[in-house]
Amino acid sequence: MTGPQRPTAALTSLDSALANLLECVRAVAPVDCLLENAVGAVAAGALQRAALPPHNTAMVDGWAMRAHDLVGASSYAPVLLQTAPVWVEAGDRLPPDCDCVLDENSVVQSAPLFEALAEAIPGEGVRRAGEDMAEGSGIVAAGQRIGATDLMIARSAGCDRLSVRRPIVRVLEVPAGDKRSTSAEFIAASAREAGARVMLAKADARDAQSIASAIGGDACDLLLIVGGSGVGRNDAAVAALAARGDVVAHGLALRPGRTAAVGRIGPTPVIVIPGTPSHALAAWLGLAQPVLDRLTMRMLRHPIVRPLARKIASAIGFSELVLLKAVDGDWRPLATGDLPLQQIATADAWLIVPAESEGYAAGAHIGALPL
Incomplete structure (x- = not known):
């Protein structure tokens, strides 16, 4: 990474940056x-x-019967039926006096009489009322x-x-030097997966003026600018944000993702996400995803708790993203801080070690969220 390295003391903690972002974020209005x-x-x-179903329903094609009329019936000892059975097909409402369905070959007709060749138990071939879903159950x-x-x-x-609730998220791509849209497309896909309606745009060039012009005036609930978040000559996206709104923090105590920035344009929260894939992943998980959860009022995500196969070491003062793989009932740490794409590809879950923690000992039970 080019440009000067900022000391830890000059970096904003992930918790502070996220709290500032969430301070003015409210859930979007519901829509049908x-x-x-x-x-x-x-x-x-x-x-x-x-x-559900609202009444007893045939699950198979066959003859609707009463089980007590079939006691002892077999091919060797057919039972003469007192009344003609009713033919039903799967999904049909069962006649009110019937409690089972016999298949086609279990009933023979010797006009005008019918004989049963098999027994059945109450409920056989039938989905009882409320068996799929009891009254009042949540869908x-x-x-x-x-x-x-x-x-x-x-x-x-x-x-x-x-x-x-489907918030509008605008993803603005700052052109990468290699012309690839890897991180911007990842962020856009992640936002869609989180329930947002995504508008994807691209700045004409990497300079601050081009990025500021591309920010435009399109209304959205969250603006994500991907790329151009470096320090010194490479922080054009942050300069563009400053020209259009307010920069709350630039430079976070987050590994990876140190050059991320947060701010606002009017009431709209803005996150400037580094263009490097691993840094984009960390900024998405640590900043953008929690904001989207607030916008949608998504229920809390439940971590999966497992013991650590080996220790996780972390530097005090930095929140560090850790990737994990499930192996034999344990969490095996794959990478911390620096995240090669191969490790991202094979990871099953993630966690962020808090800035005040030095990590976790081997054997400690920790909760991680699916990746």
């Missing part, structure tokens, strides 16, 4: 969304429905990120729309 457009969004409220919880399975359940319950 068609189910097919809801995947990835965060539910704005709990959705509960009546019992979607407030703050839950909506997945494909949630949509399947919502459709089964007769829903066609959901109330969601």
Whole structure:
């Protein structure tokens, strides 16, 4: 990295930078969304429905019967049925006096009579009322990120729309020297995955004036500027932010991600994210993701707790991103601070060691979030 190295004392702690960002962040207003457009969004409220299915339903094609009429029936000893059975198909409502479904070959007709060739137990071939979902059960919880399975359940319950929170995130790419959009595309994809509607733009050049012009006036709930966050001659994105708004902090006690910056343009929070992939990852996890969680009111993420296979050493005064891999029930640290792409590719989870900690001893039980 070119440019002068700042002493630790001149760096802003990750906790302070994040607290400043979150200070004025409020959840975006809920919007109604068609189910097919809801995947990835965060539910704005709990959705509960009546019992599912609402009545006893045939699970297979066959004859709707009463189990007590079939006692002792077999191919060797057919049972004469007193009433004609009703043919039903999977998904049909079961007749009110029936409690099982026999397959087609288990009933024979000798006009005008019917004989059963097999027994059945109550509930065989039947989905009872409320068996899929009891009355009042939640389909979607407030703050839950909506997945494909949630949509399947919502459709089964007769829903066609959901109330969601979907903030607008503008990702502004500062052109990289190698012309690749690796980090900007990663940030944009991560924001979409977190439930945001993403607008992706690119500055014409790497100078502050070009970046300031590209910031424009498009309304958004969070602005992420990717690239141009270095020190000295390489901090054009930070200079552009200063020209359009306020820089709260530039230079964070975060490894990797030291050259990240945070600020505001009016009420809109702004994060300047380093263009190097590992630094972009750290800035996303440590800064951008928590802001998006606040905007969407996403429920708390639950860490997976496992013992450490070996110790994690960390420098006091820096928050350090650690990548971990699950091996034989333990967390095995892969990399701390400097994160090669190979380690990112093989990691299962992550954690950020607090600035006041020297790390964790081997065997310590620690919580990590899926990567």
